Amino acid sequence: MLLTKLIINFEFHCKYEKNLSEKTLNAYSIDLNQFIEYKNFKYLKILEIDKHLIKEYIGNLYAFNLKAKTIKRKIAVIKAFFNYLDYEDIIDINPFNKLKIAIKEPIRLPKTIELRDVKKLLSYLYKIKINFKEKQSYAYKALVRDIVIIELLFSTGVRVSELSNILDQDIDINIGIIKIKGKGDKERIIQVCDFEVKKLLKEYYKLFYEDINKIHFFLVNRLGNKISEQSIRLMINKYEKTVFTSKHLTPHMFRHSFATLLLEEGVDIRYIQNMLGHxxxxxxxxxxxxxxxxxRKILKSKHPRKNFEFLK
Structure with a gap:
């Protein structure tokens, strides 16, 4: 059987049996198409694909100077495909059983936003909001929405994709509970506990009530549609250029800051794991x-060296 037909079956399996998200399915499709286009693999029968051809393909990925994380993901998709074929008894021998692939990813420390910079950004936005004269205008409504987005990113540590896809039924603005649908459709509950943030959520809901009830997504753009991830990024970029001269902010940096600041306050890492959806x-x-x-705080206050007095 040709690879193309088998990939169609595998994608059906991923969509309807594994219930993978649309984003994951698209990524799988791109990686699988790249694999079968390499040296016209698509014209080969599945039994002609052995470990030597797979090793050659992996070597080709390195030739493009892709990041280790990207190469690792592409290999994982191909491996999942062959595992599916093995499970369905379409192949007798899984070529990945004979392959030992170890890809070492460099440890990249997450970039965070200093707490003082978060305060500076929110202070700037709330000041505009308080002094805004035409509170019936769309410009005011958009400002309130923008503040809501930044407050939720910082208050909950959600991914930008999760924030964009919050449904109206998934958020209780009165008590501040949000149901988040994360990677792999895993659900978790995040609570907004700050009084001012909950107050802002209520104001936002009142301003966008009609649009929200039409599309049933909580965050709405100018056209009355769900706000996109890219729109959120561009919005943050706009305020970043206004408030800061040389800082670059992304939605994911709020997530990193959320986790790091909680750690600094002594919160158990397993609670943070749960809140982030890891x-x-x-x-x-x-x-x-x-x-x-x-x-630094621990070493400065707890390290026994501080009690050495022979040089004093």
Whole structure:
């Protein structure tokens, strides 16, 4: 059987049996198409694909100077495809069983936003809001929405994709509970506990009530549609250029800051793992490496060297 037909079956399996998200399905499709286009693999029968051809393809990925994380993901998709074929008894021997692939990813510390910069940004936006004269204008409504977005990013640590896709039924603005649908359609609950943020959410809901009830997404753009991830990025970029001269902010940096600041306050890492929606604690542990402020506080106050007095 040709690879193209089998990939169609695999994509059906991923969509309807594994219930993978649209974003994941698109990524799978891109990686699988790249694989079968390499040296016209699509014209080969599945039994002609052995470990030597797969090793050649992996070597070709390195030739494009792709990041280790990207190469690792592409290999994982191909491996998942062959595991599916093996499970369905379409192939007798899974070529990945004979392959030992170890890709070492460089440890990249997450970039965070200093707490003083978050305060500076929010202070700037709230000042505009308080002094805004035409509170019936769309410009005012958009400002309130923008503040809501930044407050939620910082208050909850949600991914920008999760924030964009919050449904009206998933948020209780009175008590501040939000149901987040994360990667792999895993759901978690995040609470907004700050009184001022909950007050802002109520004002936003009142301003956008009609649009929200039409599309049933909580965050709405100028056209009355769900706000996109890219629109959120561009909005943050706009305020970043106004408030700061040489800082670059992204939605994900608010997520990193959320985790790091909670660690600095002594919150157990497993609670943070749950709030971020990480399936593995090892993913959350990266934040312990950037927690330098808390480390300095501990070493300065707890290290026994501070009690040495022979030089005093």
């Amino acid at each position: 399936s593995s604690i090892s993913t959350t542990e990266i934040y312990t490496k950037v927690n330098l402020k808390h480390q």
